[in-house]
Amino acid sequence: xxxxxxxxxxxxxxxxxxxxxxxxGDLLLKRGxxxxxxxQISVPGLWHALLATIHNGTIWLAILFLLGFTLCYMTAVxxxxxxxxxxxxxxxxxxxxxxxxVILHEAVNAQRWIGVVLIVTGVLLVGQTHPSTTQxxxxxL
Amino acid sequence: xxxxxxxxxxxxxxxxxxxxxxxxGMKQVGEPESFRPGALLRFIAKAMSNGWVWxxxxxxxxxxxxxxxxxxxxxxxxxxxxxxFNYVVGxxxxxxxxxxxxxxxxxxxxxxxxIGVTLVLLTGKN
Numbered sequence: 289x290x291x292x293x294x295x296x297x298x299x300x301x302x303x304x305x306x307x308x309x310x311x312x313g314d315l316l317l318k319r320g321x322x323x324x325x326x327x328q329i330s331v332p333g334l335w336h337a338l339l340a341t342i343h344n345g346t347i348w349l350a351i352l353f354l355l356g357f358t359l360c361y362m363t364a365v366x367x368x369x370x371x372x373x374x375x376x377x378x379x380x381x382x383x384x385x386x387x388x389x390v391i392l393h394e395a396v397n398a399q400r401w402i403g404v405v406l407i408v409t410g411v412l413l414v415g416q417t418h419p420s421t422t423q424x425x426x427x428x429l
Numbered sequence: 430x431x432x433x434x435x436x437x438x439x440x441x442x443x444x445x446x447x448x449x450x451x452x453x454g455m456k457q458v459g460e461p462e463s464f465r466p467g468a469l470l471r472f473i474a475k476a477m478s479n480g481w482v483w484x485x486x487x488x489x490x491x492x493x494x495x496x497x498x499x500x501x502x503x504x505x506x507x508x509x510x511x512x513x514f515n516y517v518v519g520x521x522x523x524x525x526x527x528x529x530x531x532x533x534x535x536x537x538x539x540x541x542x543x544i545g546v547t548l549v550l551l552t553g554k555n
Contacts, residue, residue: 317497317500318500321497321500321501324501325501326501326502327497327498327501327502329432329498337497337498341497354493358489359473361448361451362451362455362476362482363455363460363461363472365451365452365455365456366455366456366458366459366460366461366472367460369523369527369529370448370449370452370519370522370523370527370529371519371520371523371524371527371529371531371535371539372535374448374516374519374520374523375516375520375535375538375539375542378516378542378545378546381545381546381549381550382545382549384549385549397552399548399551399552400548400549400552402545402548403544403545403546403547403548403549403550403552404545404549405545406541406542406544406545406548407541407542407545407546407549408545409538409541409545410537410538410539410540410541410542410543410545411538411542412538413534413535413537413538413541414534414535414538414539414542415538416534417532417534417535417538421529421530422456422527422528422529422530
C-alpha cells in the first residue's frame with residue numbers, strides 16, 4: 289500500500305472516530321445545559337453556573353466524549369493538515385441527517401438537503417487534496 | 430447585543446487559536462508509533478509535555494465555556510453560523526500561521542462545508 293493511501297485511510301478512520309465522539313458530546317452538552325438553564329453574566333451567576341456544571345452528570349458524560357474527540361483530533365493533526373482534518377470532520381452533520389431520515393423516518397426539507405449536498409461535496413473536494421502539506425517539526429521554537 | 434458580539438468574537442478567537450496552537454504542538458510531537466495501548470500512552474505523555482499543547486488547552490477550555498454561555502444566551506440561528514465561520518477563520522490560520530498549502534480546491538471545499546453546516550443546523554433547529 290502506498291504511503292499516501294495509508295495516510296488517507298488512517299486520517300479517515302480518525303476523522304470518523306472524531307465525528308462519533310463530537311456528535312455524542314454535543315448532544316449531551318446541550319441536554320446538560322438545558323437542565324442548568326440560562327447563565328447569568330455576573331460573578332455569582334458564573335460561579336453558580338460553574339458549580340451547576342460540576343454537579344451535572346450529563347455534562348460530565350459530554351466532557352468524556354469531548355475528551356475522546358480531542359484525543360482523536362490531536363492524533364489526526366499529528367500527521368495531517370489542520371485545514372484538511374477540520375472540514376472533513378463536518379461530515380458528521382451530513383451523517384446525522386441521513387441517520388435521521390433512515391432510522392427516525394424524519395422528513396428532511398430541501399434546505400437541509402442542499403446543506404448536506406454542500407457538506408459532502410466540500411468534504412470530497414478537501415479529501416482530494418493531499419492530507420499533509422507540511423513537514424513534522426521536530427524542534428521547538 | 431454588543432455583549433453577544435464580544436462573546437462571539439471571543440469564542441471564535443479562542444476556538445481557532447486553540448486548535449492552531451494544538452496542531453502546531455502536535456506536529457512537534459509527531460504521530461504515535463502504533464495504536465497499541467503502550468504506544469498511545471507514550472504519545473499522550475509526549476503531547477502533555479509540549480508547551481504549545483499547554484497553550485492550546487486553556488484557549489480550548491475558554492472556547493468551550495464561552496460556547497456554553499452562548500448556547501444559554503442566544504438562539505441557535507446566531508450561534509451556529511458563528512461556529513461554522515470557524516472553518517473559514519481556521520483555514521486562514523492554517524495558511525498564514527501553520528504555513529499549510531491551501532489550494533483553491535481546498536478553499537472551495539471549506540467554504541462549501543461552512544455554508545452547508547449553517548444550512549443543515551439552521552434547519553435542524555426547526
